[in-house]
Amino acid sequence: MFGSVSFTWEDLGQVLSGSQETENLAFILWKIRLPKALTGILVGAGLSVSGLMMQTLFRNPLAGPYVLGISSGASLGVAILMMASSLFTAGATSGILLVGHWGMVLAAMFGALLVMLLVILVSMRIADSVSILIIGIMFGSAAGALVSVLQYFSDPDSVHSFLVWTFGSIAGVSWSQLGILVPLVIAGLFAAVVLQKPLNAFLLGENQARALGVNVKRIRLLVVILTSLLTGALTAFTGPIAFVGIAVPHLARMLFRTSDHRLIIPASVLIGSLLLLVCDILTQVPTGGQVLPINSVTALFGAPVVIWVIMSNRKTRNAWKS
Amino acid sequence: MSWTAETPILSTSQLVIGYRIPGSTPLVLAPAMNLGLSAGEVVSLLGPNGSGKSTLIRTLAGLHSAISGIVEIQGQVVKSNQVLQTARALSLVLTDRIEVQHLTVRQLVAMGRYPYTGWLGRLTNSDKVRVEEAMGLVKMTLLADRYLHDLSDGEQQRALLAKALAQDTPVIILDEPTAHLDLPNRISLMKTLKNLARETGKAILFSSHDLDLAIHTADRLWLMKRGESIIDGRADQFLDGVVLNEVFTSGLDQGEKRLFNEYLGRLHSPQPE
Numbered sequence: 047m048f049g050s051v052s053f054t055w056e057d058l059g060q061v062l063s064g065s066q067e068t069e070n071l072a073f074i075l076w077k078i079r080l081p082k083a084l085t086g087i088l089v090g091a092g093l094s095v096s097g098l099m100m101q102t103l104f105r106n107p108l109a110g111p112y113v114l115g116i117s118s119g120a121s122l123g124v125a126i127l128m129m130a131s132s133l134f135t136a137g138a139t140s141g142i143l144l145v146g147h148w149g150m151v152l153a154a155m156f157g158a159l160l161v162m163l164l165v166i167l168v169s170m171r172i173a174d175s176v177s178i179l180i181i182g183i184m185f186g187s188a189a190g191a192l193v194s195v196l197q198y199f200s201d202p203d204s205v206h207s208f209l210v211w212t213f214g215s216i217a218g219v220s221w222s223q224l225g226i227l228v229p230l231v232i233a234g235l236f237a238a239v240v241l242q243k244p245l246n247a248f249l250l251g252e253n254q255a256r257a258l259g260v261n262v263k264r265i266r267l268l269v270v271i272l273t274s275l276l277t278g279a280l281t282a283f284t285g286p287i288a289f290v291g292i293a294v295p296h297l298a299r300m301l302f303r304t305s306d307h308r309l310i311i312p313a314s315v316l317i318g319s320l321l322l323l324v325c326d327i328l329t330q331v332p333t334g335g336q337v338l339p340i341n342s343v344t345a346l347f348g349a350p351v352v353i354w355v356i357m358s359n360r361k362t363r364n365a366w367k368s
Numbered sequence: 369m370s371w372t373a374e375t376p377i378l379s380t381s382q383l384v385i386g387y388r389i390p391g392s393t394p395l396v397l398a399p400a401m402n403l404g405l406s407a408g409e410v411v412s413l414l415g416p417n418g419s420g421k422s423t424l425i426r427t428l429a430g431l432h433s434a435i436s437g438i439v440e441i442q443g444q445v446v447k448s449n450q451v452l453q454t455a456r457a458l459s460l461v462l463t464d465r466i467e468v469q470h471l472t473v474r475q476l477v478a479m480g481r482y483p484y485t486g487w488l489g490r491l492t493n494s495d496k497v498r499v500e501e502a503m504g505l506v507k508m509t510l511l512a513d514r515y516l517h518d519l520s521d522g523e524q525q526r527a528l529l530a531k532a533l534a535q536d537t538p539v540i541i542l543d544e545p546t547a548h549l550d551l552p553n554r555i556s557l558m559k560t561l562k563n564l565a566r567e568t569g570k571a572i573l574f575s576s577h578d579l580d581l582a583i584h585t586a587d588r589l590w591l592m593k594r595g596e597s598i599i600d601g602r603a604d605q606f607l608d609g610v611v612l613n614e615v616f617t618s619g620l621d622q623g624e625k626r627l628f629n630e631y632l633g634r635l636h637s638p639q640p641e
Contacts, residue, residue: 259455
């Protein structure tokens with residue numbers, strides 16, 4: 047099969063039957079390949095559904111899981127951790143080696159949580175969704191600017207390790223970390239399914255939704271919390287992974303020719319997971335130990351998809367004006 | 369042109385509409401209103417831009433809170449935090465164009481059943497019957513499987529009306545339903561509203577800028593002018609144009625007033641039906 051270490055179907059059979067001869071292959075399968083595939087599925091499903099909910103909530107085709115500035119918050123957390131720690135060790139070791147994977151996860155989670163709380167506080171006070179969208183983008187820009195300032199004053203090694211983190215990676219998530227991520231993403235997806243009825247009403251606009259009996263403020267707050275949790279947690283473990291959240295809901299709507307969330311939520315889960323797995327296989331294309339960053343692959347794949355959606359569907363351009 | 373003034377389905381008592389401004393006195397649009405909408409009647413809400421038509425509609429529908437006073441539908445007070453209860457008593461057709469990809473007319477009309485379905489939004493057989501009935505009433509059955517974004521403005525407005533009918537409420541309120549329509553579509557929509565009120569016994573209120581069509585369609589008119597009491601009267605009482613002149617021409621110069629009167633002069637011409 048694919049990858050830097052080749053599996054044959056017989057190898058796979060032997061590993062699954064617990065044969066002693068294939069101990070190394072078993073290690074690769076159970077400790078590397080399977081967690082990675084599972085992470086890919088979680089990331090694809092979680093980011094796609096988050097993007098779908100944001101697009102519906104803001105009635106904006108360009109909305110995605112990161113519009114609320116959550117990934118920038120996560121980046122800020124990681125940047126502070128890496129670059130600040132390298133200052134104290136005088137650049138002897140690069141930050142990433144010093145703080146380890148859990149440290150980065152915690153830093154990213156803390157940064158995402160910070161922006162998320164700000165956005166939630168704002169959305170409890172502000173009446174219209176567009177303002178929330180703009181404020182989220184502003185939070186993101188501010189966090190991004192702080193990251194730039196940090197980079198400017200940091201040594202090249204730390205900047206390099208930070209850049210590597212921003213490439214995104216679904217590898218290296220351990221089973222114990224998956225023990226947190228799996229229930230979280232499943233709970234998030236379940237909550238999205240529970241919200242499908244009001245989300246459908248949101249398609250008609252906030253006023254129409256309210257006239258149909260939707261408690262607009264409460265649903266909006268729930269969606270913001272839900273998206274923040276999903277993207278915050280996923281970003282913390284894998285780094286920001288671009289385009290999936292924007293492109294997949296469009297793909298799902300195009301393929302299934304409906305906007306009904308009862309169909310589009312499961313469709314986005316399916317397409318998102320598949321897409322991430324395919325993109326991960328594509329990262330293995332350069333042989334000889336080199337692996338492409340997954341963020342480049344999703345973006346290289348995602349950009350043409352978004353362009354194709356716009357070109358093949360002239361009405362999309364006017365479709366969200368109210 | 370006869371309507372029975374029985375107990376109104378929707379009524380307001382001492383209703384003051386406007387906007388609360390934090391740390392300041394509220395912006396009041398009109399003195400207290402005591403209005404009533406009865407079963408089977410069509411009322412048209414007219415007034416210049418900025419007179420408060422949309423605010424009144426939003427207040428009646430519970431989308432906006434009143435400065436003071438109450439709105440009652442069938443004896444139940446409309447509260448802005450009781451959206452579901454209101455959605456079962458009053459349906460609303462708004463001007464915002466609905467531009468969702470891949471939403472069929474039937475799916476849109478089925479959303480009218482929102483206040484009655486469970487958390488999955490699954491339609492029961494009786495829900496489905498109501499959806500088909502609603503589309504039949506506005507002659508949309510043949511277009512049921514068409515996508516909303518493929519419809520003309522007139523057809524889209526009828527689809528929205530069908531959604532309101534599927535919501536199965538005693539009161540339907542439409543905010544400028546004829547705004548984007550050409551003349552034939554405006555006339556046909558007005559006729560549909562009148563027939564619906566007669567056939568289904570619903571109380572229908574619509575705001576409009578088409579004075580002539582409104583006068584010939586509605587049983588009664590509500591005339592609004594910024595800061596003044598709302599004028600409530602039978603539609604045929606306004607045919608002489610005197611009151612309309614007072615309400616609409618205050619900001620106009622002599623030439624514009626003459627044009628407005630020429631327009632009003634046509635009100636006596638035969639009804640568009």
